[in-house]
Amino acid sequence: MASDLLLVIVVVAALAFDFTNGFHDTANVVATSISTRALPPRLAIAIAAVLNFVGAFLSLKVAATIAGGIVDSGSITLQVVFAGLVGAISWNMLTWWLGLPSSSSHALIGGVVGAMLVAHGTGAINGEGLLGKVLIPGLVAPVLAFGVAGVAILCIYRIVGRQRPGPTTRGFRLGQIASGSLLALAHGTNDAQKTMGIITLALVAHGSLNGASPDVPFWVVIASASAIALGTYSGGWRIIRTMGSKIIKMDAAQGFAAQGSGAAVILAATHVGFPLSTTHVISGGVVGAGAAKRLSAVKWGVAGNMAVAWVLTIPAAGLTGGVAYGISHLAGGGTRGPIAVCVVIALLVAFLLRSRRVRTPPPIAEGAAS
Amino acid sequence: MRPVPVLAEIAWDDLLEVLWVGALAGVGVAIAFAFLVRGVIQVGAARREGRPGAVLPNAALAAVSGAVCLAAVIFAVYEMVTG
Numbered sequence: 001m002a003s004d005l006l007l008v009i010v011v012v013a014a015l016a017f018d019f020t021n022g023f024h025d026t027a028n029v030v031a032t033s034i035s036t037r038a039l040p041p042r043l044a045i046a047i048a049a050v051l052n053f054v055g056a057f058l059s060l061k062v063a064a065t066i067a068g069g070i071v072d073s074g075s076i077t078l079q080v081v082f083a084g085l086v087g088a089i090s091w092n093m094l095t096w097w098l099g100l101p102s103s104s105s106h107a108l109i110g111g112v113v114g115a116m117l118v119a120h121g122t123g124a125i126n127g128e129g130l131l132g133k134v135l136i137p138g139l140v141a142p143v144l145a146f147g148v149a150g151v152a153i154l155c156i157y158r159i160v161g162r163q164r165p166g167p168t169t170r171g172f173r174l175g176q177i178a179s180g181s182l183l184a185l186a187h188g189t190n191d192a193q194k195t196m197g198i199i200t201l202a203l204v205a206h207g208s209l210n211g212a213s214p215d216v217p218f219w220v221v222i223a224s225a226s227a228i229a230l231g232t233y234s235g236g237w238r239i240i241r242t243m244g245s246k247i248i249k250m251d252a253a254q255g256f257a258a259q260g261s262g263a264a265v266i267l268a269a270t271h272v273g274f275p276l277s278t279t280h281v282i283s284g285g286v287v288g289a290g291a292a293k294r295l296s297a298v299k300w301g302v303a304g305n306m307a308v309a310w311v312l313t314i315p316a317a318g319l320t321g322g323v324a325y326g327i328s329h330l331a332g333g334g335t336r337g338p339i340a341v342c343v344v345i346a347l348l349v350a351f352l353l354r355s356r357r358v359r360t361p362p363p364i365a366e367g368a369a370s
Numbered sequence: 371m372r373p374v375p376v377l378a379e380i381a382w383d384d385l386l387e388v389l390w391v392g393a394l395a396g397v398g399v400a401i402a403f404a405f406l407v408r409g410v411i412q413v414g415a416a417r418r419e420g421r422p423g424a425v426l427p428n429a430a431l432a433a434v435s436g437a438v439c440l441a442a443v444i445f446a447v448y449e450m451v452t453g
Binding site for chain 2: 171
């Protein structure tokens with residue numbers, strides 16, 4: 001009974017993570033379409049939400065990698081999964097607050113690895129899987145998207161450079177509807193599967209699924225697809241602003257090249273089961289499309305802040321996941337552990353909100369100012 | 371965590387597949403779509419300027435390019451579903 005309740009808590013936390021993933025990563029999918037005026041914001045987000053939902057049903061290879069390729073699924077416990085999710089959600093919320101497009105995927109993987117390290121030590125981490133399926137592809141993919149978007153935009157300018165700008169822009173805005181849709185589909189396919197993988201891990205830990213060859217249940221697919229689609233529809237406007245206009249001011253052809261290269265790289269990676277960071281890939285595409293036109297067009301300070309957030313994501317989420325597991329363990333495990341973690345988080349949030357109120361100076365009354 | 375011989379543990383075949391498929395699809399579809407846009411613009415210009423001889427080749431260019439883009443998207447989704 002207690003483990004059933006704990007499973008419910010973990011599944012709810014996983015779906016909450018999936019919601020924040022959609023919410024946080026909406027920007028990746030829609031920002032370029034919005035900034036080039038290819039689509040009005042609400043319509044762009046609605047299309048992205050629907051295609052994220054559809055994309056979640058296309059493949060299960062990434063879910064299999066998450067469920068069995070990174071940590072020893074035989075040693076996983078519900079407390080570890082919960083602590084990992086806490087690490088990932090905390091990092092997602094912090095970077096959303098700062099308007100930084102960091103990786104939800106790396107936050108999730110970092111959180112679970114951190115919690116697993118504290119719980120079972122280094123022996124429970126599948127170093128080969130972590131390196132070969134997460135870290136190396138995670139480094140290669142944004143560079144690939146950068147290069148592909150750069151070459152693509154140079155070819156595009158070469159082919160349409162002498163055409164009248166009005167019809168050319170209109171043509172690429174139409175193209176962006178297709179490339180943005182494909183990117184949303186790719187995002188749903190790769191990112192929703194990470195939550196499916198985590199819930200599958202929780203079901204293995206609970207004993208509901210066989211750890212040797214866990215299959216993702218269909219209700220998990222439906223729930224994950226719905227949560228990411230709802231998160232996407234809620235939209236994360238802070239990050240949309242960063243992605244859409246703070247890195248570079250894009251024209252429609254650049255937006256098309258960035259989205260097309262991002263979608264191509266993510267779909268190719270999903271096909272072989274790499275749990276890529278869609279954020280890193282599309283950011284690489286956006287910077288590549290800008291840099292190929294003119295290096296100075298890219299706001300390298302913003303790009304640098306994003307790079308710092310990328311490097312910090314796995315260690316920071318891992319540290320938070322490890323601390324969350326420690327608190328859960330100290331509280332006695334079982335259902336008491338996650339409840340203790342929730343209480344600590346609630347206290348921290350209340351403290352932060354209170355300190356913000358204290359630091360904000362009161363508005364100056366008209367009479368007092370003179 | 372067991373010590374990892376770095377190069378041996380990378381899934382080279384999968385990584386290479388991502389590299390060439392991502393590059394080919396990303397650049398290929400961008401080129402095809404650019405030719406589609408160019409073809410459509412040129413058809414319009416040829417009609418406006420009364421050059422009927424230029425309509426057919428540009429329309430053919432646009433049609434072939436559009437077909438390539440559509441085929442690439444359908445192939446990508448088909449591979450995702452069946453692969």
